[in-house]
Amino acid sequence: MSSALLAIGRRRTTAERRRDRERDIIRATRELFDERGTIDAQIDDIAKRVGINKALIYRHFAGKEELFALTLVDYLGELDERLQAVDGPRKAPMNRLRSLSEVFVDFCLEYPAFADCAMSLLRRTGEQLFGEITEPVMIKLGNAMAAALDRISAILKAGQRSGVFDEVDTDYLANHLYTQTLGAMHMARMGLIVSRQDVGKDDVPGHPVVHHADIATVRETAITATLATAVGRKALTGTTTRTPVQSRKTGKATARRSTSSSTAGENQ
Numbered sequence: 711m712s713s714a715l716l717a718i719g720r721r722r723t724t725a726e727r728r729r730d731r732e733r734d735i736i737r738a739t740r741e742l743f744d745e746r747g748t749i750d751a752q753i754d755d756i757a758k759r760v761g762i763n764k765a766l767i768y769r770h771f772a773g774k775e776e777l778f779a780l781t782l783v784d785y786l787g788e789l790d791e792r793l794q795a796v797d798g799p800r801k802a803p804m805n806r807l808r809s810l811s812e813v814f815v816d817f818c819l820e821y822p823a824f825a826d827c828a829m830s831l832l833r834r835t836g837e838q839l840f841g842e843i844t845e846p847v848m849i850k851l852g853n854a855m856a857a858a859l860d861r862i863s864a865i866l867k868a869g870q871r872s873g874v875f876d877e878v879d880t881d882y883l884a885n886h887l888y889t890q891t892l893g894a895m896h897m898a899r900m901g902l903i904v905s906r907q908d909v910g911k912d913d914v915p916g917h918p919v920v921h922h923a924d925i926a927t928v929r930e931t932a933i934t935a936t937l938a939t940a941v942g943r944k945a946l947t948g949t950t951t952r953t954p955v956q957s958r959k960t961g962k963a964t965a966r967r968s969t970s971s972s973t974a975g976e977n978q
Contacts, residue, residue: 732770732780734760739781743823748778748830751823775842778827779851785824786854789817793861803869804937810862811891811936815929818895825895832889859884866940876942887936894932898925 738759742751753774757764771777796809818825831839831851840848862884869875876883903921938945 728770731760731762731766735762735767735770735777736780736784739777740784740823743781743827744821748823748826753777772844772847773842776844776847779831779843779847782824782827782831783850783854785821785827786858789814789824790854790857790861792817793858797861797865799868803865803872803874804940806865807862807869807940808933808937810865811887811933814858814891815895815932818892819898819925819929822895822899825892825899828892829896832892855888859888862887869940874944875940876944878942883940887939890939891932891936894928894935897923898928901925 735756738756739751742755742759753767754764756777757767767777771780792813793810796813797806799806801809834842843851859881863880866875866880866883870877870880901923903923905919905921907917907919
């Protein structure tokens, strides 16, 4: 074997070792996220879990933010598998969206660190993200997010065709629903509701009171909010649509009027 071929073989082996180590680091990061949360997962602890020196992590990743972004990619991959498992194009759009919303909410509740990690990226501007995360990693993150968002967008389009959902840009709305649900899950993560005591004597406002947030209530509200947002202005304006109905006697298509409150096809 020539020295050139041997060199190629060594390069491939080195590249494979590098990919394996990166996978080990991401796996260890996610394990620590799930055990302790994102705040308490330190680079030193991740390195110790993998059994490497801390400095080696920075040879594989541009920084902590990039490592966290790739860990989010890992979460998103598992989430999309779960979404795919419950989705079906033959279901009515409202039922499809409910199923995906339930899976998304339950995934956030099962893995609070996923919601924390996703929210931490949303708090940054695009300029900040590109300053902290290299382009190849941004592409991986974008593709992982797009897989789930495209699935939601397809359901929204199907709902628009059947007259169930509002006529808005489905890509925008899919992103909005993603962000909206993460916000609700942050409320579940905090577990707190703030209100004010009843007005006291001489009409003096009472002190603020902190209550426990019931997780089941937060879950159901988040799912309902997703469906309500998808229906959107149809629920407010009473917009009507006309859908073709096949006449049993003549075999001709006639028009049937339905309102926004109709759930035509929801029994499928």
